[in-house]
Amino acid sequence: MLAVTNCAQLVTLAGPARPRVGPEMRALSIVEDGAMIIRDGRIARVGKREEVEPHIEPEAQLVDAGGRVVLPGFIDAHTHLVFAGTRADEFELRLAGIAYHEIAARGGGIRATVRRTRAATEDELFALARRRSEWFLRNGTTTLEVKSGYGLTAEDELKILRVIRRLNETTPLRFIPTFLGAHTVPDEYDARRADYLDLLINEMLPRIAQDGLAQFCDAFCEEGAFSVEESRRVLSAAKRLGLGLRLHADQFSDGGGAQLAAELGAATADHLEYTGDRGIKALRAANVQPVLLPASAYVLGAKYPVARRMIEEGLAVVLATDFNPGTSPTPSIPMVISLAATQMKISLAEAITATTINAAYSLGLGARVGSLEAGKDADFVIYDCGDYRELGYFFGIELAKEVYIGGRLVFSRPES
């Protein structure tokens, strides 16, 4: 038995067993002066200290939170963790005024990372991704969705997905794999897009489904990437094979991506910077969760999605990092919370909901993680602050003091 006591705020997110919408996103079910008992990696009891303490057995291992804040581990529902190289060179070009699309048209962008990722061995990619996964842990993230999409041949996509499986087997974090073969058409298929779509649908997807290497399939639905019709073909094939769906939609233009996600019954539509009223209504009607990625809008100096509108329309909003080498090189959910608050006027409580319980539901994990309730996995973080709002108020610093996954201490910051 593990017992966590002396929590100034135990931010439980207890509530209905479904994604939170509207005013529910502001209800964090905070227990002041709280405590929690953990048995066999699962939460057994949560409540006020005086209610919980009598149930602590004498041999229990005690964790004194020292009057700090305790939250569920963050769930990052959109990352591109596995790639080789960086794109610091392109970052500098963009700062000098050259647009993301222009750099891509010159052979940079996603394709530059594809070249480097193809050249890397599986072991090299694993070492890079494992090191980065520690950055996430230090920022309080315990579960990550990870997309492939920088391989774009059957062998290279499988290589990336195997790296994700290995991360699951060898690190304490939980990884949910997503196949993003429809990220861009690779160089060698430039003049024959249809052949690349055939490869995706007839070769890659069946192999990935057969090997159980992905839980979701994603596509980049955008001018210059994949059209609505092409994305529909890929995602419909994935759905027939039993994969869940996610979609990069409306990042640079309102191209009908949100409506496509709704039509296909996707779990999420991600980005949505340019989604308008019709798209929002379609997402609402089909219960698709929007995954908003303010760090990529920040890095690109681009438009932010209309997050307040989405919350007011009753969408179960999720916030994620979009960690990737081109548009969002940050592993930090606290940074995303800060951006969501300052740039999109999402309240701090809404942002916590969007990065915990709502994110968990978007990955099909709502019954297991995302809140501190009896029966759930004991994935929680002790932060070096006394009020959860400080997680969005301070920015650019790491406040996580101890991170636990399944009741096991997996990160501890040395005393400073």
Ligand SMILES: N=CN[C@@H](CCC(=O)O)C(=O)O
């Ligand atoms: N939009 C497409 N994919 C990534 C960017 C990938 C890259 O630039 O390498 C995104 O989510 O922003």
Ligand SMILES: [Zn+2]
């Ligand atoms: Zn992305």
